[in-house]
Amino acid sequence: MTQTFNEMIDGGSVRAAYQSLEKWQNEMPADLRQMKQSEAEALFRRVGITFAVYGEGGDPERLIPFDMFPRVFTADEWRKLDRGIRQRAAALNAFLADVYDQREIIRAGRIPEHLVTHNEAFERAVVGIRPPRNVWSHIVGIDLVRTGPDQFYVLEDNCRTPSGVSYMLQNREIMMRMFPHLFVENRIAPVDGYADALRHTLASVAPKKCDGEPNVVILTPGHFNSAYYEHSFLADLMGVELVEGQDLFVDGDFCWMRTTEGPKKVDVIYRRIDDAFLDPLCFRADSMLGVPGLMNVYRSGGVTICSAPGAGVADDKAIYTFVPEMIRFYLGEAPILENVPTWQCAIPDQCKYVLENLGDLVVKEVHGSGGYGMLVGPKADKSQIEAFRAKIEEKPWNYIAQPTLSLSACPTFVEEGVAPRHVDLRPYCLVGDKIELVPGGLTRVALNEGSLVVNSSQGGGVKDTWVLAE
C-alpha cells in the first residue's frame, strides 16, 4: 500500500485551509476538549438525534460518535467535486429513464442486457412509466473517497433513499453552537439551504393532475425505524406531514391521507421505504408499511413517488462499473469523477484475476451494504480468504472486486490527542426542475486506528464537513 494522504498536511507543512484548526486544536486544553465532547453528546441526545437499534439489548437509542475536528475542502477542490457530482446525478437519471423505456444504451451495446434485466432491483412493473420531468432519482447520494491531493474516486452511488443528511445539518448546527469563533475566522459555506432545496425539488415534480400548491409528504416505515429521527427532522424542516402507510389510502384516481378533517389528497410522496414495501397489491403482499393500490395511482399520474420505484437498478455495484459509460453515452461528456477500477466476477476472465489476487483486493457483494459481506484481502487471514474463494466460485455473479485504496485521513480527536483517521464523503445531490447541490456532505470517519470501515454499525463516526467560500 502507498502512503496515506493526510488531508491536513502538504509536504510537511499544514495546508492553509487547516491552519486555524491546527491552532485551535493545539490551544485546546485536554479538559476543555473533554467538556466540549460531552457537551456535544448531550446536545445530540437532547435534540434526540439518535439511531435506533432494537433487539440487540442495551440502550435502543444510540448516538453516532461525533468527532469535533472538522474536515475542510477548499473552494477549488469543491468546484471539481460539484461539477462531477451533478454530472453523475444527471447521467444516472438519464440511464433510468432509458432502461425503463427504449433501452438505447443496451441496444447500442454499451451495457450488457442481462446486467439490467436480470438485476434484482430492475422493476418490471414500471416499464413504460414516465414520471414527472422524467426524473427517477430525486436525491442522489454519491459516496466518494480520496487518495491524494487531486485524486477522488466514486465508491458507490445511492439512487434510492440515501440517509444521513440530517447529520450533515446537525453536525454543522452543533459546531456553530460550540465553536462560534471558528466560523468567524473561516468563511464556511452554509448548508442550511438543504431543506428548502429539497422541498422545492419535491414540489417541482408534482403530477400534472395536481393544481395548486402540491401536498408533499414523507412516508416513513414508522418510529421503530433506525432512521426515524431523520424522517421527522426533514418533515419538520420542510413543514410537510410525516406519514406512515396506515395514514394513506387510495380512493379513485388519487392517494389520500387521513386527517382530523377527513381525507386530504397527497401529490408527492418522498418515501423512505423500499420498493418492495410500497404497495402490497403490486410488490410484497405481506407488507404492512405500504399503501394498497398506490402503484395504480402512480401509473395513472395521480401521485409522484420519490425516488421512483425501480430507481435502484442504477445504483448496484454491477451497474456502477458502467456509470462513466453512461456519462459519455447520454451527456456526451468526459466523466469528471473517476470510478474505482472494478473487476466483475460475472465475467470469467475478470473472475480468474480476482481469484488469483484475493490477498490484495476488496471483494464485495453486488447488493451488499453497511460494510457487511465483504472481504478486505490485505487484512484477512488465510482461512477467511479461502472461505471467500469458495463463495465466489459458487456464485460469481454475486461479487465484484476492487483494489485496496489507500483512503485519505483527517485529523481526528482520539484518546491520546489528535491522530489521522480514514474518511469518506457523501454529498446529497437534488434533481427536480434543476439540479442542486449544497456545498458540503456527510463525512464519515473510521474511528479505529488503521480501519477503513466507516459504517456506523462498525465503529464509524461523523464529522462536520466544511467547504470554504471563495
Next chain:
Amino acid sequence: MLSRTASHLYWMARYLERAETTARLLQVGARNALMPDIGGGLRNDWEAVLQALGQLEAFREKFGDPVQRNVETFLFFDSANPASVMSCLAAARENARVVRTALTSSVWDAINTTFQELQGFHRMERSKLLVNDLADWSLRSGAQIRGAIDATQLRNDGYNFMGLGHSIERGDNTARLLDVKYYVLLPSLSYVGSALDQSQWATLLRSMQAHRAFVWAYKGEITAAKIAHLLILNRQFPRSLLSATQGSVDHLDALARGYGHTPRAASHARGLLGELAEATIEDIFDEGLHQFLLRYMSRNSEIAGAVQSSYLEGVPE
C-alpha cells in the same frame, strides 16, 4: 392535521397526566407511612394507594405484601407496571417522539429532558433516591412540560387535542381517587365521621395537592360534603370534575370552530357539564357517591370514545 398525529398528541397528554397522578399517590403513601396508627404502630396505606391505581392485584402477584420499598419500585420504576411513573413518562415521550413535528422544540425538549433524567435515576443507587424527591421531581417535570405547552404551542387543533387528553384523563383520575378513598379506605360505615375518617379525607386532599386550597376555600372542619363539593362541583378547583369537564367542552368547542363542524363528542361533553352545573352535593349523596362516580366515569369515557371516532380515525362523521 393527520388523525394519527392528533391521536399521539392526545395520548401524550393523557400519559403525562397519569404520571402525575401516580407521583402524587406515591407522595401521599410515603407521608401516611409516617403517621401513627390508631392500633399503636405506624399506618400502612400502601394497599390503598395500589388500589387507587387499580394495581393491587398485579403488585401482589409480583411482590406479595406491600412493603414500602417494593411499592416505590413498583410505582416509580417498574416498566412492567403500566401505571408507574416510568411507564407513563416513557409512553408520553414515545408518543411525543413520533409527532415531534407537531410539538415546539421547547415542549419536546422538556419531555425529552425529563425522560433522560429519568433514565439517569435508573442508573443511580436506589438508596440515594428518596421517594419524596422522586415524587417532587415528577410533579416538577410535569409542570415544566405543561408550562412549555402553555407558553409555546400554537393554539391550533394540536393544542386542543393535547388539552382534551389532559381534561379527560384528569376527570377520570379525580373520580377514581375519590371513589377509591370513599370505598376502600373506610373499612366500614361506622368509621364515617371518626378521627380515622378525618385523616383519610385529608389524605385524599393531599393526593390532589388541594389541602391548602381546601382550607382557604372552605374554612372550618373537614366534612365529607365539603370535600366532595371541592372535588366534584367547585369551578375554582382545577382538578374538580366540573373543571375537567369544562376543559373538555372548551377544547371540543375550539376544534368545532376551527373545523366548522360540531362533533358528537361536543354534545356528550356539554350534556355532562350541564348536569354537573345544576347538581348539588345533596343530590349526589342521595344518588350515592359511588353510583354517581361510576356514572361520571362512564360518561367521561363516552366523550373519549366519541373523540376517537370523530377525529382520531380519519373517517369523517
